[in-house]
Amino acid sequence: MKRLKRDIVVIGSGPAGLCAAIEAARSGAAVLLVDENAKIGGQLFKQIHKFFGSADHRAGVRGIDIGEQLLRQAEELAVEVWLNCEACGIFDEKTVWMVRDKEHSVAVEAQRIIIATGAVENSINFPGWTLPGVMGAGAAQTMINIHRVLPGHRVLMVGSGNVGVIVSYQLLQAGATVAAIVEAAPNLGGYGVHTAKVRRAGVPFYTSHTVKEARGNGHVERAVLVKLDSQWNQVPGSEFEVEVDTICIATGLTPAVELAFGSGCRPFNSPPLGGLVPVHDRMMKSSIDSIYIAGDVSGVEEASTAMEEGRIAGLSAAHSLGTITDQMFAERLEQLQHNVDALRSGMFGQKRREAKDAIVRSYGVER
Amino acid sequence: MSEVREKESRLKVDGAVSLIELHETVEYILPDEHYDHPVAVIECIEGIPCNPCETACPVGAIVVGDDITTLPVIDPTICTGCGLCVAACPGLAIYLKQQHHSDGLSYIAFPYEYLPLPEKGQAVTMVDRRGQHVCSGTVVRVIKTKRFDRTAIVHATYDSAFYEDVVNMVRL
Amino acid sequence: MNRITDHPILGPLEEAEMVDIIVDGQVMQARKGEMIAAALMANGKNTFRKTVKREEPRGIYCGIGRCTDCVMTVNGIPNVRTCVTEVEEGMVIQTQIGSGEWQ
Ligand SMILES: Cc1cc2nc3c(=O)[nH]c(=O)nc-3n(C[C@H](O)[C@H](O)[C@H](O)COP(=O)(O)OP(=O)(O)OC[C@H]3O[C@@H](n4cnc5c(N)ncnc54)[C@H](O)[C@@H]3O)c2cc1C
């Protein structure tokens, strides 16, 4: 097996990993960025909507265009990128074992490792959920915005969080009809501006409802919806059918933590952020000194927060190697933490901020 | 104020705000009949961290402030109706409106990110916040410039009896 | 065809070189460099494999290489994740039953 050495290895090239690599390279470290995908960018290049935030966060710019800017920056800073490269394990807190092009094993000894492996979509099961035509909302988003293929023509969206409503809107833009959006909770989860966009396009919302069954011969043809009472029990007799050929599941994301936990990072349970995450401090350092984390793997939020966290992780990792002065570090860190705090404010951001604070507190207590 | 909204929120059940909910929001300012040109109307009522509307406005008519979760407030007496905020708002929550544009007709300019685009002079169906068909409208112009970054702005006139109800048009 | 030929944000679909793939013995056209799953769905094929016991059909679920719902037998190799594997000229793709067989 080939053995190599690098200052910093970043695993995952989504918005978090890309920004981590750029920030670390800008701070003077030699960075290797790896991703198991054939294309760089993680979920970023399917986000064709304009982002929220302020000018500091490149607000008002579409995710795809932010992605292009980041790629140019990474290139200018000579970040080394390996695609089709899966990180399979981390040994001795330093050595990343990877498989390139599904063939060659490579071990890279890194002084610092930044894990930015993102999240996976949750699924729910109901009779018929395995029929072709039932898929994750992210899968539909990938199909329409990356592959330019419509997965179906009449879609039921299950889940009204931001991913559910954003993907619904993007399905409309791609030319599909969204027959309905169902939400088991009594209130919709996504930002009001997102729900308003699809509502005025005529898409009905059903709160306190869920999908009971998918029916069809070899493929989804209909969905049976059912009302839920205040205890979340199905109300008998309230079933009705909607004719759809696709059912998209948008019931949340779970951090992709296997690599982090496999390498010994200590877990912390944070239900508001998607479940178990590696505990970390404000500098995005995990319970292991040489391992940093950023983005959805450290708690599911949004692309804009993932980018800021990535920058913090990249900066901190580089600083711990002594590539920048303490003063430069302190100044930049303050700016980045201000940026990420701004995104975690308001009626939606507050809960995420509290959940993040709990993680950071736990880091301080038990370490 | 946010607690009141959460209690009786059509927005969180139906996906769209009700007029009652909007009228309870002091930041929602609908220009009255005295305006001789369209001005921006902002339907941003949840305090998400966002301020491109403020940054985009060339005349300083929209204020969010340092805390970017503050709801934007527009001074319609300063607004020139240029439409830059309409295209800049990531939530597509801004449009321009004028109550009395020409005899019996109101004027609206709204963001539109679907294909095909309508054409000048085309008869279209106007919708309210819930996507219900309200009345017919006539497209006055469709603007798609580089500055608007692929968000088209459709200008249309419609029956002023439905001045406040109309917010967009039926997809073609 | 289920291809999105024009899009309000992404613009018109760029011209691409087309390649022939053979799916369960039938020739289909795919855009060079696209994923097998995308090519199949563009051609209206949504069933990629069948379960071993009850022969229930399956299609894509995650679309990003994580769930293995979309695996097929490709050029004789079973369990290839079609959502993250690019098409190639002349590629032979087969609906897989159960965990498939090397051919
Ligand atoms: C399918 C999907 C769609 C989404 N759509 C939206 C949206 O429209 N709007 C929104 O605000 N948020 C969306 N999100 C939520 C998401 O929080 C962020 O948008 C953002 O992409 C998170 O960034 P990240 O860098 O942490 O992870 P990702 O963007 O997911 O990037 C993680 C990367 O790590 C790679 N990777 C994982 N494991 C390994 C390994 N072992 N070895 C090598 N590489 C590995 C993956 O291939 C991937 O490229 C979506 C999430 C998903 C999963």
Ligand code: FES
């Ligand atoms: S659809 Fe999940 S791996 Fe391909």
